[in-house]
Amino acid sequence: MQMEKKNIEPMKCTGCGACELACSFYRDEVFSTIRSSVMMHKEEKKNYFGIMVKVVDDLLLGRPEGIEFDSEGSKSKEQEGASGKPILMREECDMCKGKVLCAKLCPMESIIE
């Protein structure tokens, strides 16, 4: 079980990052953002933001332009961040084995169960 296109509504997102916190909480029961399978992608000066989800052999991108799987784009620099843990090295989304905490804790219902 993993995140699908139907689980994301990018235009409802406000960029708050609760999904990252929720996912890390599922992994280790701590407040952190670094262990998350979900990462915010932000270009702050442009107010351009969306989410990236590490899924099996791929990345699921939920951006203002739409939702797509993108394994090629996952290697680009801007989706890594030199001091962060690159998204491709993170654990794959397993929908919290049914709990889907990112959806339950998204305050805008931008991620849906």
Place this chain on the structure above:
Amino acid sequence: MDYMYSGLILVVDLESGETEEVDLEEEFIRENLGGAAANLALYEEYKDRDPMILGSGFFTGTLISGSALGIATAKSPVTGKVAHSPLAWFFGPELKLSGYDFVVICGKSEKPVYLWLHDEMADIKEAGELWGKDTWETTDFLRNELGDDRVQVLTIGKAGENQVKNAQLINNYWGSGDKFGFGAIFGKKNVKALALRGMGELELDDPEAFLEKDMELLGKVKESVSGKKVEWLAEKAGISLEGLDPFIHRNTACFNCPLPCRPYVKYNEVSTVMSSTRVAEPGVLVSDLYGMAAFNKKLDMEVSLRAIEKCCRVGIDQVVAGSLIKNTELDDVLREIDSMVPGESDTSDIKPWDKDFDYGAFGSFCPPLTDDWKEKVAISYILGICPILLSAVPELSKEVLVEMINVTTGWDTTVENLDSVVSKLIG
């Protein structure tokens, strides 16, 4: 460590260029909970060394809704008294997760420096080439230099460098809740910026019980704020948004907040463009409605918004600049704002908030939305939950917040204990 903190206080001695790590004792947090109350205790402890304290609230960086707040505490160049400026957006969580829950900045550096905090490491770095840059250039430079777009930056522009009384700390590119001229303190200390990246973690006592209660609480919070955006805040604050709508790109929220009260506006490209285009700097974040209103009383909306960008770049309080402005044409307005930031300019007669309301030591980040404004803001500044959200959601009551403190820590603290910490701030 399960009392909602990483466990370290960083003491920066700018005179010697040395830093010291002090353990954050549980007893200190039991006594002060965190945020502004803890900052005040640290201010008193270090007050002989001209300190500025940057701190995180008890719930900052956690899954409790609105947990975005960091707090700066220092003696204000505006009021001459100790004051607290809220730093929302993503500053607070990034500070706490950097490994340093509180930072005490003492003395003055001989040369311009910036501070870089990450992974429980603190560096004081030379900032000679940054001095003179505007805040947008500074944030771009630091994110590039430090190799991560998610680095959070607190910085000053020319106003701060020149120690103009109403110089504001700028958070990345945008105006902050600093209404007390703390930008001038950075300038006096020769600190151009503080850069943060938080990749730590916070442990809690009973994760399962927390999650259950948090989800229940979030349901109530979402119900309370359903449909509320900047229009709600503006109406409650008595501010007209007439003319703003055509510029609004998307409403955005601070860290983990269900109330997206900060509109980003575009004026260098069509506001409905949602993709990332070649226009590198399409607009600005409206983070101070009073500031926008101060300009918009005299200027048309587009000039007002461009004036806000200028204030962010030079790091001056938007309400003060908007109150002082006399010109109406864009180029003249921008030149006039530039003329406000040399050191000799006098902004002292202008208060950075609505004069009809006593904002005391807290500033006007949160408009007076409820009758118990002072207590709500004090709780917010201590616990690290946005005061606007706290005011909008009756379910985030003292009883509920105390219950959440106990679930995360295993303590048995009480509303009376919270009241006693609040009284340290509001008497």
